[in-house]
Amino acid sequence: MRSITLSQAVNEAIAEEMRLDSSVFLIGEDVAEAGTPFKITTGLVEEFGTERVIDTPISEPGFMGLAVGAAMTGSRPIVDIMFGDFLFLIMDQLCNQAAKAHYMSGGKLNVPLVVRTNLGATRRSAAQHSQSLHALVSHIPGLKVAMPSSAYEAKGLLKTAIRDDNPVVIFEDKLMYQDKADVPEDEYLIPFGEAAVLQEGNQVTLIGTSSMRQVCEEAALILSDEKISVEIIDPRTLVPLDEKTILNSAKKTGRVIVVDEGHQNFGVTAEIASRISEKAFYYLDAPVIRMGAMDVPVPFSPVLEDLTVPTAEKVASNARKIVAGELVHEL
Amino acid sequence: MAKKINTNSESYLKMYSQMVKIRSFEDQANQLYLDAKMPGLTHMYSGEEAVAVGICEALTVKDKITSTHRGHGHCVAKGAELKQMFCELLGKEEGYCRGKGGSMHIADQSNGNLGANAIVGGSMGIATGSALRAKLNGDSDVTVCFFGDGATAQGLLYEVMNMAALWNLPVIYACENNGYSEYTATDEIAAGDILDRARAFGIEAHKVDGQDVLAINKLATDLVARARKGEGPFFIELITYRYHGHHVGDINRTYYRSKEEEEDWKKNKDPIKILGDWLVSEKIASDDELQIIRDDIAAEAHVAVQYALEASYPNSNEVDMHVYMETN
Ligand SMILES: Cc1ncc(C[n+]2csc(CCOP(=O)(O)OP(=O)(O)O)c2C)c(N)n1
Numbered sequence: 001m002r003s004i005t006l007s008q009a010v011n012e013a014i015a016e017e018m019r020l021d022s023s024v025f026l027i028g029e030d031v032a033e034a035g036t037p038f039k040i041t042t043g044l045v046e047e048f049g050t051e052r053v054i055d056t057p058i059s060e061p062g063f064m065g066l067a068v069g070a071a072m073t074g075s076r077p078i079v080d081i082m083f084g085d086f087l088f089l090i091m092d093q094l095c096n097q098a099a100k101a102h103y104m105s106g107g108k109l110n111v112p113l114v115v116r117t118n119l120g121a122t123r124r125s126a127a128q129h130s131q132s133l134h135a136l137v138s139h140i141p142g143l144k145v146a147m148p149s150s151a152y153e154a155k156g157l158l159k160t161a162i163r164d165d166n167p168v169v170i171f172e173d174k175l176m177y178q179d180k181a182d183v184p185e186d187e188y189l190i191p192f193g194e195a196a197v198l199q200e201g202n203q204v205t206l207i208g209t210s211s212m213r214q215v216c217e218e219a220a221l222i223l224s225d226e227k228i229s230v231e232i233i234d235p236r237t238l239v240p241l242d243e244k245t246i247l248n249s250a251k252k253t254g255r256v257i258v259v260d261e262g263h264q265n266f267g268v269t270a271e272i273a274s275r276i277s278e279k280a281f282y283y284l285d286a287p288v289i290r291m292g293a294m295d296v297p298v299p300f301s302p303v304l305e306d307l308t309v310p311t312a313e314k315v316a317s318n319a320r321k322i323v324a325g326e327l328v329h330e331l
Numbered sequence: 332m333a334k335k336i337n338t339n340s341e342s343y344l345k346m347y348s349q350m351v352k353i354r355s356f357e358d359q360a361n362q363l364y365l366d367a368k369m370p371g372l373t374h375m376y377s378g379e380e381a382v383a384v385g386i387c388e389a390l391t392v393k394d395k396i397t398s399t400h401r402g403h404g405h406c407v408a409k410g411a412e413l414k415q416m417f418c419e420l421l422g423k424e425e426g427y428c429r430g431k432g433g434s435m436h437i438a439d440q441s442n443g444n445l446g447a448n449a450i451v452g453g454s455m456g457i458a459t460g461s462a463l464r465a466k467l468n469g470d471s472d473v474t475v476c477f478f479g480d481g482a483t484a485q486g487l488l489y490e491v492m493n494m495a496a497l498w499n500l501p502v503i504y505a506c507e508n509n510g511y512s513e514y515t516a517t518d519e520i521a522a523g524d525i526l527d528r529a530r531a532f533g534i535e536a537h538k539v540d541g542q543d544v545l546a547i548n549k550l551a552t553d554l555v556a557r558a559r560k561g562e563g564p565f566f567i568e569l570i571t572y573r574y575h576g577h578h579v580g581d582i583n584r585t586y587y588r589s590k591e592e593e594e595d596w597k598k599n600k601d602p603i604k605i606l607g608d609w610l611v612s613e614k615i616a617s618d619d620e621l622q623i624i625r626d627d628i629a630a631e632a633h634v635a636v637q638y639a640l641e642a643s644y645p646n647s648n649e650v651d652m653h654v655y656m657e658t659n
C-alpha cells in the first residue's frame with residue numbers, strides 16, 4: 001500500500017468530497033494560492049477555483065458565521081481555522097449558533113459544516129499557538145469532535161465529517177502533518193463512534209487520543225521489553241465516544257491509563273476515566289490514571305515546554321506501577 | 332558626535348540609532364534562525380523601523396504601547412535592552428519574560444510595553460482599556476496600539492474604536508500597512524479605504540509615509556500632545572513594507588510578491604537610508620559618523636546575541652510558576 005503524509009491525506013479527503021458534492025466549499029485564511037501555512041490545501045484552488053476555495057480576511061468570527069449561514073441554507077462548508085487556539089475567536093458562532101440550531105429549531109434547521117483545525121505543543125510556538133482545545137468543544141452538545149491519530153484516520157474521519165449533517169470539529173496534530181502512514185487508494189470512510197484497538201493485551205489498557213496514540217505506542221514498546229502486556233485504544237472520535245470498546249478493554253485488563261494532550265483539569269482524560277470508574281468499577285484493579293498536558297499555558301522555552309506534555313517514558317512508568325500494584329498518586 | 336546645527340539634531344540622531352538598532356537586532360535574529368539556534372519561528376520588522384521609532388520617540392516612558400507578532404521593532408523603540416530581548420527569543424531565564432513568552436510575547440512593562448501578541452488584533456482591546464484607565468485615573472499617559480493592515484479585518488477593532496470615540500480616550504491606533512497579510516496582498520481582502528473606517532466613528536485619521544521617520548515623528552508628536560489634552564482617539568495609517576517573508580521561514584515567496592517589488596523598496600525606500608541621506612545633506616552628521624553609529628550598534632547586537640546564547644535556561648521548577656499571581 002502507498003504511504004502518504006497526514007497533510008496529503010487531508011488534501012485528498014477535501015478534494016474527493018468536493019468532486020462528489022458541489023455544495024462543499026473550503027473557506028479560511030490563505031487556503032487558496034498559499035495552500036495554508038502548513039501547505040495542506042495546495043492545489044485545491046487550481047482544481048476548484050476561487051469560488052469554492054475561498055481566501056478570507058483575518059476575520060474568524062465573521063467567516064465562521066458565514067459558514068453557519070451557508071450551511072443552514074444548503075452548503076457544506078469546510079472552515080479552516082489555522083491554529084486551534086483561534087477557536088476562542090469563533091466560539092459564539094460555533095457553540096451558540098452552529099451547535100444549537102438543530103435543537104432550538106425543533107429539528108427544522110441543521111448546520112452541516114466542518115471546522116478543521118489543529119492541536120499540539122512542542123513546536124516552540126508559545127502559549128497562543130500550541131493549545132489542544134478539543135475538550136472545550138466536546139463539552140458543547142450538538143458538536144461532534146474527531147481526533148485523527150495518523151494520515152489514515154485523518155482522511156477517513158474527515159470524509160465522514162464532511163458528509164455528516166451536523167457541525168463537526170476535527171483536530172489535526174500540527175506536529176504530524178509530515179508524518180506518513182499507509183492510506184488506501186480506494187475510497188474509505190471511518191465511521192464516528194468507533195474506536196480502534198491498535199494492539200491487544202491483557203494487563204493494562206492505554207487509551208491515547210490524536211498525538212498521544214504515538215506516545216502510547218512507544219510506551220507499549222518499552223513495556224513489551226519488560227513482558228507487560230498492553231492494550232492500546234484510539235477513540236478516534238470524542239463525540240460520539242465509543243464507550244463500549246473502552247469499557248470492554250477496561251473490564252479485560254482492569255487497569256487503564258488515559259493519555260491526551262489537552263489540559264488535564266476538567267479535560268478529556270477526566271471524562272473517559274470517570275466513565276470507566278462509573279461503569280466498570282468492579283472490574284478495576286487500580287485507579288484509572290489520567291495523563292493530560294500540565295495545567296499551565298504552554299511556555300515558549302523548550303526546556304519548559306517539553307515538561308508540559310505526557311511522554312512515553314512517563315506513561316510506561318505509570319503503567320509499570322499499576323501493574324505492580326503500586327500507587328501512582330500518594331494516598 | 333554631530334555638530335549642533337539644529338536644536339533637534341540629537342533627537343534625529345537618536346532616531347537614526349534606534350532604527351539601526353532594530354535592523355541589527357533583526358539581522359542577528361534572522362541569523363539565529365538560519366543557524367538553527369532559535370526555537371520556533373519569528374517575524375522580522377526590518378523595513379518598518381521608521382514606524383516604531385517615529386512613534387515611540389514621541390512618547391515618554393510612562394506612555395504605553397501594545398505590540399504585535401511582528402513586535403521586535405516596537406520593543407526596541409520603546410526602550411528595551413537587546414540582551415534581554417535575545418534571551419527571550421532563545422527561551423532563556425534572563426529574557427524579558429523569563430523565556431516563557433518568546434518572540435511573539437515579549438512584554439517590557441518597565442518601558443510601558445504591554446506586550447506583543449500572537450493573536451492578530453488581540454491587543455486592540457488591551458490598548459483601549461489602557462487608555463480608559465488613564466482617563467479614569469486622570470493620568471496623562473497615552474497608549475499607542477500597533478497593528479497590521481491585515482488586523483483591520485478583526486471586528487474587535489470596530490467595537491473598541493466606537494467606545495474610544497464615544498469616551499474620547501487617549502489612544503492612537505497605528506496601522507502598519509505593509510501591504511500583506513501573511514501570503515495575501517491585503518488589497519484582495521480589504522474593502523474600501525482603511526482610513527474611512529476610523530472616520531466612520533468620527534475619529535481623526537491620517538495617512539503618512541511609513542518610511543519617513545521625521546514625518547511620522549512630527550505627526551505623532553502632535554497627536555500625542557492632543558490626546559493628552561483629551562482630544563483623542565486618533566488613527567494613523569503608515570504605508571510601509573516588510574523586507575523579509577511573513578516569518579523567517581517564508582523564503583520562497585515569489586508566488587505572492589515579486590523580487591522586483593522587494594528590491595525597489597529596499598533600494599529606494601529604506602527608512603534608515605532616507606534619514607541617513609537627510610542627516611548628511613543637512614550636515615547634521617557625516618557619512619563616516621553614521622558608519623560609526625552603525626558599526627557600534629552592530630557590535631552591540633553581536634555582543635548581546637553571544638551573551639544570550641551562553642545564558643542559562645530557566646529552572647524546570649519555573650514551569651508551573653506564574654500561572655496565578657501570588658496574593659497574600
Ligand atoms: C486571530 C488570528 N488569526 C490568524 C493568525 C495568523 N496570522 C499571523 S500574522 C497574520 C497576518 C497579519 O497581517 P498584518 O496584520 O497585516 O500584520 P503583518 O504580518 O503584515 O505585520 C496571520 C493571518 C493569527 N495569529 N491570529
Ligand SMILES: [Mg+2]
Nearest residue numbers: 479480509511
Ligand atoms: Mg500586513
